[in-house]
Amino acid sequence: MAQKTAPFAPFEWMIAWRYLRAKRSEGGVSVMTWISLVGITLAVAALIITLAVRSGFRYEFVDTILGANSHVSIYNSGRVTEAGTFAQVITDYEDLAQKAATAPGVVRAAPLIKGQVMAVNAGRNAGVEVWGIRPDDLMDVRRVVDPEDYAGDINRFEAGIAIGAGVARTLNATVGDRVKLISPDGVKTAFGTSPRQAAYEIVYVFQVGRYDIDRTRVYMPFAAAQEYFNREGQADEVEVILEDPENVADAELGILEAVGENALLWTWRDSSGAFLQALEMEDNVMFIILSVLVLIASMNIVSGLIMLVKNKGRDIGILRTMGLSEGSVLRVFFICGASVGVIGTIAGIVLGCLFAIYIDPIFDAVNFVMGGGVWDPSVRMISRLPARLEVGDVMSAVSLSLFLSFVVTIFPARRAARMNPVEALRYE
Incomplete structure (x- = not known):
């Protein structure tokens, strides 16, 4: 009977790390996994940039409204x-x-x-x-x-x-x-x-x-x-x-x-509230759309992990006959898939935050390449493209990416854990 071990024991991390760094010819991480890593990075970065621009837009609009207009206007009835x-x-x-x-x-x-x-x-x-x-x-x-x-x-x-x-x-x-x-x-x-x-x-x-x-x-x-x-x-x-x-x-x-x-009041929300509500609705729609992109990138982890399980079928059979439990096998492959999500999320955070911080020189470069006129203040109502990083927005992107990466990893990891060691070694 297989001996039970503590969850995420050091040897499980060691096996997962060996699988992750193994070469393609050795049955290691597939090209699909690298694609999923890049996809998660770009999706998380896009989500962070969008949320930063969204926060920047709202902040700039509200700040100019409040900084150059009356908060409440009192009129005679x-x-x-x-x-x-x-x-x-x-x-x-x-x-x-x-x-x-x-x-x-x-x-x-x-x-x-x-x-x-x-x-x-x-x-x-x-x-x-x-x-x-x-x-x-x-x-x-x-x-x-x-x-x-x-x-x-x-x-x-x-x-x-x-x-x-x-x-x-x-x-x-x-x-x-x-x-x-x-x-x-x-x-x-x-x-x-x-x-x-x-x-x-x-x-x-x-x-x-x-x-x-x-x-x-x-x-x-x-x-x-x-x-x-x-x-x-x-x-x-x-x-x-x-x-x-x-x-x-x-x-x-x-x-x-x-x-x-006898006084009538007209507040800044009365004059700009409809626009802010439309902006908030657009923000929510953009968040949902970009969340789908993160989900699509995370689904690539499933493809890569299934290929990894197939390539490592013989190893799984040997590990099981040596006494490794189903839970240990599940955790090994869960670590493999989740690591891709974590690394992609971290890379996406770095890329997205750098883009938001240096958005002005980046936009100036785009404007120069396009020959100017990319940003029309008469349409956008503000003079530049704003971006404002907020901890809550970054945490929302991180939480979404990690949650989706962990959830989609469970299914191929369970498939590896339930593999029959006899069947895995029969033709080896």
Whole structure:
């Protein structure tokens, strides 16, 4: 009767290692096993790279949204003026901002004026969105104060306007140029409404890395915006910056209680939530697709291990007649197959992490080879391909690869363990 041994005893590892390093002519590891090793490496690397780019996309989108926009916008629910018109402007914006600032989780609250106008410079024009904001409040707009690239001096903001890099390119304008802003909602005369025009010096050009902001955003001092848009003593909204914008839903009730029932709230999730949900759905689909690739690569281990078992049939018969148990034989071939999965997974981790870390020079090389224009910010909405390695994503890829590799290895290993030693040695 075969003597029972402790699972994964040293001699089992020794036999498995001899089989793994044996030459092809000696009945060792087949070409199929090497193919499965390379396949697992590439599949794990692809999964890690995809997860890193996915995390990078979400981080960049959310960071630019939160770093250059209001986390919560407070609007007036509206009222009917003495002239019979419906107005939503805020006249008590100072009081409203102070009340909003007292709500739990609020870092600051400030009034804003917004308007869409035409910007003109040297015969070129562009539609832009003007944000009237106080200089001190602009200093709290993180992505504008600390952008990807900039020109000029933001400390001179009171003397002019700050524009996005995309606006500057469209207008062929730079710091020091005077840009004319034209609004169709101007002075009303007996002959109709005359467009409002005013020229402002560009004192600061910023690039936050988000196309729709860099291409349209213009900041103007709050007092100058009130004068330009005929908003003396008024504001269009009050912007609120939160300490934890990811949990904006928890802060909404507190803000409403602080500002009163006549206010309307619009959060950053209301404006971008649908896009983030679509991005998350796409991420899940990509994870499933790449998981199938890992499974296909792991299935190659089965082919290689079956061939190894066939080549080592005589050895199995001898080992069994020497007293090796079925469990020991199973573990020997399980180690052979699992080792391929482990080695391939480790190689995939290294390759995937290196690719994610050096994605910028790699992408620059691809862009150079392709002649440029590979990345279109107007379509992708951000200026570069982001990648962000996170421990959870890497562990997900590792867990999936190892799980599939171990599971598919069990079946050919069991076949080897159940081989009849008499049949294995009959024709030897």
